Amino acid sequence: MDTLEYSSSELMIINAARLLRDGDVVFVGVGQPNLACNLARRTHAPNLLMIYEAGVIGAQPARLPLSIGDPTLVSGATAVCSMYDIFSLYLQRGNVDVGFMGGAQIDRYGNINATVIGNYAQPKVRLPGSGGSKEIAAWANRCYIMTPHQKRRFPEKCDFRTSAGFLGGRAEREAAQLRGGGPQAVVTDIGILEPDLSGELVLAALHPNHSVEEAKSNTGWDLQISPALRFTEPPTQNELSILREDLDPQGIYIKSSGG
């Protein structure tokens, strides 16, 4: 029975955490991905190794980091290196299993726009830009995306391709010979999208109390449903307690609907 109450952020964080495997080397971002990684480390993946683009390896943050370069990431970490080293020796060399991505737009093939709405040279809305995502999307073995499920966030095609999903389809990514496998799952507050054989994102799982119709009407393309559609397990008391009591006691990232 699903009797526990939880926010849509908690639902996404918990489902993202469950995708991580023990021993994964994860390129972590602040906010919800950071919580997902720490939750996984506290539950089923105690040997998860967290790497931050600021150049921190094996971080064990004692408090909730509020920026990608928070000093709590450094104290107690196993190593610190330069930004050039983190992107070359760690990411480009192929030492990262998982990357977390976010963005204003995610298209049918998992390409992401974090740069601009409208024309690049005359921006209507200027977004922060790539940061590390251009390379993470190309070179991490698996990429996960967390985003609220809204039509404007899931257009048929991105205004600008900041980072590569399956480009125009899986064959095109394979032809590009990128070392990473591309997006493996998009965790939303309605369910989980996964790429099919052609690289198109399809509805692979629904969270409790959500429907196929809801997912379809909040997606900008004609969302296909996986023939093996699953239903996610509701968040457990243990997962929620770790998030609320230990990881984000002030509710900075778990209360909002995210994004």
Added chain:
Amino acid sequence: MNKITSLSEAVRQLVHDGDLIYAAGFTHLIPFAAGHEIIRQGRKNLTLARATPDLIYDQMVAAGCAKKVVFSYMGNPGVGSLRIVRAELEAGRLEWEEYSHFGMISRLQAGAAGLPFMPMNPTAAVDLELANPQYRTIIDPYSGGEVVVVPALKPDVAIVHVQRCDSQGNAQIWGIIGEQKEAAFAAERVILTTEEIVPEEVIRADPNRTLIPGFIVDAVCEVPYCSHPSYTQGYYDRDNAFYLEWDKISQDRQAVQAWLDEWVYGVRGRAEYWEKLGHEAHKRLQVKPRLSQPINYGSY
């Protein structure tokens, strides 16, 4: 050679109108006091390069110092939008040149190593490469495959804040070491700001911790609390509350002007700024010590 000088003198001598500036530090050790001094001295037409422009460039752009920004992530870290830079870009009043983080620091790495460019593996996300002609794709002469290249970045001036250095500028940094070393080696001139100037013996007792050698440094300025609202590992914490506050201030140009009047033009330098922040803030930003184990270099 003793290079100790005041920050205002260093900026007067070494930062000129039209210069390409790299104020280093990825979230950590951002030399805010130097940015404020450049604002006070009214420098114009600067090209401001940083992976993350952060609040330091938002403030310098607001004060009218910049004609162009070069960046790889234009956000208020942990908060959201970097409002002034963003508004100026959207309005077409500020030029920009954009990279990914790896592209940006590869440019610095090339500049620091005296190379003309740096290769990177392709990412297949070509839109930025098409939008910024500084990105090129060339053939790897060994495999025949493609590599993406970016040109060396060679700032006129790098400004680097450090925990400690000696009077010659031999500088030690710990915590996040981002791109300080690369910025210093890539630049024509180097201004060091430091929490503390220590005797040469302190540096020599731990040479592996020295990231920047004194002979590439032009000026050494002792500026405690230089990086607030950024932080200095082991010295004071990041002022996350101010990063949130700036998100509100920067929504309103009059509020920005009032803030600059009070906290930049209204103080003579960092000492007065820090004093003005007050006891509560000092207490809030204090950090408890967490010492490393000493290591044995051996006596030979």
